[in-house]
Amino acid sequence: MRIAIDVMGGDQDSAEIIAAGLRFASEFEQVQIRFVGRQESIQPHLSALNLASIANIDVLYADQVVEMSDRPSLALRQKKRSSMHLAIKQVASNESDACVSSGNTGALMAIGRHLLRMIPGVDRPAIIKAIPSTKGRCYLLDLGANIGCDAENLVQFAAMGSILCQSIEGIAAPKVGLLNVGEEEIKGEAEVRIAADLLKEHDKINFIGFVEGDGIYQSEADVIVCDGWVGNVALKTSEGLAKFVSQMIAEAFGENILTKAQGLVAYPVLEKLNQQLRPDNYNGAILLGLNGIVVKSHGRSTIDGFYQAICEAHKAIKQQLPDVMKESIEDVLGSDL
Amino acid sequence: MRIAIDVMGGDQDSAEIIAAGLRFASEFEQVQIRFVGRQESIQPHLSALNLASIANIDVLYADQVVEMSDRPSLALRQKKRSSMHLAIKQVASNESDACVSSGNTGALMAIGRHLLRMIPGVDRPAIIKAIPSTKGRCYLLDLGANIGCDAENLVQFAAMGSILCQSIEGIAAPKVGLLNVGEEEIKGEAEVRIAADLLKEHDKINFIGFVEGDGIYQSEADVIVCDGWVGNVALKTSEGLAKFVSQMIAEAFGENILTKAQGLVAYPVLEKLNQQLRPDNYNGAILLGLNGIVVKSHGRSTIDGFYQAICEAHKAIKQQLPDVMKESIEDVLGSDL
Numbered sequence: 001m002r003i004a005i006d007v008m009g010g011d012q013d014s015a016e017i018i019a020a021g022l023r024f025a026s027e028f029e030q031v032q033i034r035f036v037g038r039q040e041s042i043q044p045h046l047s048a049l050n051l052a053s054i055a056n057i058d059v060l061y062a063d064q065v066v067e068m069s070d071r072p073s074l075a076l077r078q079k080k081r082s083s084m085h086l087a088i089k090q091v092a093s094n095e096s097d098a099c100v101s102s103g104n105t106g107a108l109m110a111i112g113r114h115l116l117r118m119i120p121g122v123d124r125p126a127i128i129k130a131i132p133s134t135k136g137r138c139y140l141l142d143l144g145a146n147i148g149c150d151a152e153n154l155v156q157f158a159a160m161g162s163i164l165c166q167s168i169e170g171i172a173a174p175k176v177g178l179l180n181v182g183e184e185e186i187k188g189e190a191e192v193r194i195a196a197d198l199l200k201e202h203d204k205i206n207f208i209g210f211v212e213g214d215g216i217y218q219s220e221a222d223v224i225v226c227d228g229w230v231g232n233v234a235l236k237t238s239e240g241l242a243k244f245v246s247q248m249i250a251e252a253f254g255e256n257i258l259t260k261a262q263g264l265v266a267y268p269v270l271e272k273l274n275q276q277l278r279p280d281n282y283n284g285a286i287l288l289g290l291n292g293i294v295v296k297s298h299g300r301s302t303i304d305g306f307y308q309a310i311c312e313a314h315k316a317i318k319q320q321l322p323d324v325m326k327e328s329i330e331d332v333l334g335s336d337l
Numbered sequence: 338m339r340i341a342i343d344v345m346g347g348d349q350d351s352a353e354i355i356a357a358g359l360r361f362a363s364e365f366e367q368v369q370i371r372f373v374g375r376q377e378s379i380q381p382h383l384s385a386l387n388l389a390s391i392a393n394i395d396v397l398y399a400d401q402v403v404e405m406s407d408r409p410s411l412a413l414r415q416k417k418r419s420s421m422h423l424a425i426k427q428v429a430s431n432e433s434d435a436c437v438s439s440g441n442t443g444a445l446m447a448i449g450r451h452l453l454r455m456i457p458g459v460d461r462p463a464i465i466k467a468i469p470s471t472k473g474r475c476y477l478l479d480l481g482a483n484i485g486c487d488a489e490n491l492v493q494f495a496a497m498g499s500i501l502c503q504s505i506e507g508i509a510a511p512k513v514g515l516l517n518v519g520e521e522e523i524k525g526e527a528e529v530r531i532a533a534d535l536l537k538e539h540d541k542i543n544f545i546g547f548v549e550g551d552g553i554y555q556s557e558a559d560v561i562v563c564d565g566w567v568g569n570v571a572l573k574t575s576e577g578l579a580k581f582v583s584q585m586i587a588e589a590f591g592e593n594i595l596t597k598a599q600g601l602v603a604y605p606v607l608e609k610l611n612q613q614l615r616p617d618n619y620n621g622a623i624l625l626g627l628n629g630i631v632v633k634s635h636g637r638s639t640i641d642g643f644y645q646a647i648c649e650a651h652k653a654i655k656q657q658l659p660d661v662m663k664e665s666i667e668d669v670l671g672s673d674l
Contacts, residue, residue, distance in 0.1 A: 007537055022497070027442060040475060045354070083572070093437050132581075133581070134581060134584060144518055147526050148519065148526070167617055179570060181481050181484065181565070181566060181569040181570070189485070189566055193512075203378050212569075213569065213570045213571070213572065213576070214571025214572035214573045214575045214576045214577030214580065215577065215579040216572065216578075217574075217578050217580065217581035218575055218577055218580070218581070226570075228518070228528055229518060229567065230566065230567055230570050232518040232549075232550065233518070233550045233563075233567050233570060233571050234550070234570050234571065234574040235518060235551035236549045236550025236551045236552065237551065237553055237554075237571040237575055238550075238574055238578050239550070239551045240550060240551030240552065240554040240555055241553075241554050241575050241578050241579065242578065242582075243551065243554065244469075244470065244471060244554035245579075245582055252609055272589055
């Protein structure tokens with residue numbers, strides 16, 4: 001197994017991305033880690049290592065960088081020597097089995113579509129991630145790859161989410177819900193309503209109807225489908241609230257000597273809670289629908305967070321994700337293809 | 338001061354709404370509470386009381402009910418004898434100073450616009466609510482009144498949110514942000530980008546640019562503006578996560594004797610945290626932009642929650658909200674009117 005890592009992406013320091021890659025490489029010796037990026041961003045961090053003696057690490061230099069502010073179309077056309085482009089190309093040319101980047105999401109999607117192409121039957125990639133919920137995990141998609149989805153896109157996302165959940169969680173008929181502003185059928189945005197009508201006709205998708213924002217954490221569905229605009233807001237809002245809760249806990253227990261003592265006693269339990277809430281522990285979202293594995297890391301994740309994103313890529317390789325998706329999507333969407 | 342309460346709305350039991358109203362009436366003797374609803378939904382809950390001796394409670398019977406599944410246009414045209422219609426009419430005819438309902442949001446907005454009319458310069462009402470954040474409170478709007486806002490609507494929401502925040506929090510130039518999927522200017526949905534360009538031109542609105550979902554809780558702005566579709570998802574997702582965190586805390590401390598003991602010690606602090614997170618404590622959203630005070634309560638709030646919504650109506654009356662809004666909006670939006 002070989003994973004290409006774009007070390008230039010995001011608002012993140014390359015040093016942290018490389019540290020995460022080195023940790024992964026030392027723990028999974030059978031996985032080849034290839035760092036892709038500017039020489040001056042990689043070399044200083046590897047100079048202390050004797051690379052000749054570490055069999056599962058190598059580098060690929062790139063002299064361009066896709067900036068967070070680059071338009072996707074510009075990144076695609078004018079940055080063919082960028083670390084992002086080269087990392088994805090590794091997957092397209094079968095030199096790597098997956099790539100991980102914390103760079104510009106729009107560019108990642110545009111370059112991914114161009115180099116890897118879409119799985120037949122899927123028009124657009126969707127970003128999917130498992131989120132903790134009362135009874136386990138809930139797969140939410142799209143998390144920001146697409147702004148302005150039509151009903152057909154949403155149906156394809158539902159099919160892909162269902163197949164992924166089936167494959168990873170082993171749930172025979174995952175419950176699939178559509179994110180909406182109300183549970184009654186008349187509410188919601190026009191395309192979401194049309195998608196609901198279409199999903200009811202699909203006997204291979206276990207569509208349970210509309211789910212409101214609070215349903216994400218209450219295990220109302222195994223897969224929740226929405227436009228990338230709404231999904232991104234839901235995800236980021238959750239991250240913000242989780243961070244806020246952690247701050248409130250720290251503050252509440254830091255107020256005075258008594259609460260400090262209480263905090264000390266309760267520390268192990270609170271620490272476990274903090275771990276459960278930490279966005280880093282759920283970092284690494286898959287660009288589903290591409291003919292290859294591309295994992296998007298949060299642009300502001302820590303070493304732990306980026307490590308988690310590499311683990312997601314590793315899991316997707318083991319599950320042969322694009323092959324499973326290709327085989328199942330025709331079966332699920334049927335005559336729509 | 339007089340507040341009309343629609344006791345029929347929402348998925349809620351009328352008994353809870355009436356209990357909340359009775360509690361408020363007993364605490365604020367100078368405020369007149371008028372229950373509006375079906376006789377059979379009100380009378381049983383008041384029969385134990387000697388109404389003649391309670392000067393600040395009375396009733397107004399309505400023989401129709403706006404259902405959660407009613408289309409707003411139908412509710413407006415065919416349910417003129419509904420509790421919702423009569424409660425809002427109380428405000429229009431100046432028989433009440435505000436009304437509170439937990440019913441169908443779309444219908445509340447449609448009937449509100451029809452009976453109360455809009456403040457000059459504002460095309461659509463927006464639902465606004467203060468949400469807890471690291472440094473105080475953040476006003477988020479729209480929370481679900483409008484699906485599909487154009488740039489002009491968003492600018493009007495920004496102006497109204499800024500005026501409300503100024504009036505309630507006493508902040509001279511509240512920081513106003515636009516909710517978006519990325520902080521870079523090129524990202525986001527088309528109307529949000531246009532709204533950003535328009536807001537930059539307004540010297541009476543302290544526009545700070547785009548804010549992502551996590552910024553809501555991190556005090557990046559005092560007022561955050563978005564489409565009702567996105568705002569509703571952000572709010573409901575937060576409510577779901579807050580509930581999930583409370584469940585996790587209870588579970589973590591309930592695991593074994595040791596953690597139970599730790600939980601007991603930490604209980605007062607955790608209870609305070611739970612109170613801070615409880616959506617009920619932030620219940621009661623104002624339909625901003627109407628020429629009168631209409632407060633929307635969450636359809637599934639408890640007695641405490643509905644009580645909180647009545648308190649919001651009470652606050653808005655004391656602040657003479659519609660008058661302040663009318664006076665300030667022209668000044669803020671200036672030549673746009």
